[in-house]
Amino acid sequence: MCSHQRLGRAAVFAGITDILVRQGDERAVWVWYAAHPSSMLSVVSVSADSRGIGWRFPFLDSKEGFRIDVAISRRGVELNRSSHTVPISAAVAQIKLLSCVARHPPRLHISCTEVMALEELFLSLEKGSCGMPAVIVARLQTNKFSYLLGHHKRLTGRVLSLLRTVRMLSLEEHKGEDGKLSDLHELRNLRVLSITGTVMFSLSPLCGMQTPSVIHIKRTGITDGAIRVLSQLVQLRRLLLEECKGVVTLAPFTAHPSLQYILAMRCDGFREFRALTTIPTLEYVKLSMSVVGPDDMVRCMEGFKAPTELILDGIRFSPVRVVDVEEYRQLRTLSLCESVLENYEWIARATYLAKLDLSATRVKEEDLVGLCRLLFYLETLLLRSCKYLSTSLSFLLPLHQMRSVSISNFSLLRNNCIALLRERGVLCDVS
Secondary structure (H helix, E strand, O other), X not given: OHHHHHHHHHHHHHHXXXXXXXXXXXXXXXXXXXXXXXXXXXXXXXXXXXXOOOOOOOEEEOOOEEEEEEEEXXXXXXXXXXXXXXXXXXXXXXXXXHHHHOOOOOEEEEEEOOHHHHHHHHHHHHOOOOOOOXXXXXXXXXXXXXHHHHHHHHOOOOOHHHHOOOOEEEEEOOOOOEOOOOOHHHOOOOOEEXXXXXXXXXXXXXXXXXXXXXXXXXXXXXXXXXXXXXXXXXXXXXXXEEOOOOOOEOHHHOOOOOOOEEEEEOOOOXXXXXXXXXXXXXXXXXXXOOOOOHHHHHHHHHHOOOOOEEXXXXXXXXXXXXXXXXXXXXXXXXXXXXXXXXXXXXXXXXXXXXXXXXXXXXXXXXXXXXXXOOOOOOOEEEEOOOOOOOEOOHHHOOOOOOOEEEEOHHHEOOOOOHHHHHHXXXXXXXX
């Protein structure tokens, strides 16, 4: 009987807490929590999007358990997106309190613009931990990371135990600095590395690391030497390069054993991509707005077999024609938005293509008629801003898998098939 009463009381407390967090005021939540500490889990369980208040409480992630967002600046520390800044000592006390009541170590998501304050936070969390971290640093976004790594030896390794828990590291350095990565091998659990806006003279500290699976480099001065280092990461699954003008070739990635996703956007120095056609695990390729020679691009298209998704927006194929193409049996999505093509019939070799984007190209109705005779599984077709296109869309009527089409109004003939397509349940976006 007593156990049922306790369960009923807990349910009532949880209901009241939920209402207070969603609709009440911050003071009411804290007063209620002070009177009924067991209600904390109810506060934590309310998602971030649904909270009207209660921001200083951590979040409950179904995959990670307790999550604490920590924003460190010169003003102090903000916990869990709160607008209230607290001293480092107060933040550490709250984090340690939660780690005492949590079944598993809470995961910290840290963003930091003051690396010395971050060092102080780590050292404070280390005190009394007996070498066993009370928390896990799941994500760390900071600048001057080389300073933090450089100090670990002087501090007898006292920040290392927390750094070794980092899963995702995001470095945002000043443009004039060298983002040194010496001692990065100490981050034994590192899975994701993101580097933005720095002069990165060398990625050699990554050599020999077995854990990184995602590398994202943006607006960073790397060269082909860095590409050679990255190609040696045998566990690498995703590589994202944005505005890296010093990179010319991806040849070191020839026959890479695990790469699944490659993105290269606005990399003006790129000239050679053919290595991508030799990677059997590759599923997604995005080469948008990169300067690739037409000859090399055509040879790539004639060699691709593995990818299920190709995003080739803003690429120039003309004046070279794509001719000697094998069947793209795996390809499901192809985007050629704003690309300049000499011919289109090779696209029909993607027998099982489901989505095709030819927006802002020079495609004409006769090209589309020929393609749609063979693309039996096409579901989505995008034809926005095609200045050379004038059509009724009648070539879509035999396609029973068609689900949506998007086209500019000026490309539609007055007598068109939009009404018929809509009757069949096709979503027609005319703008």
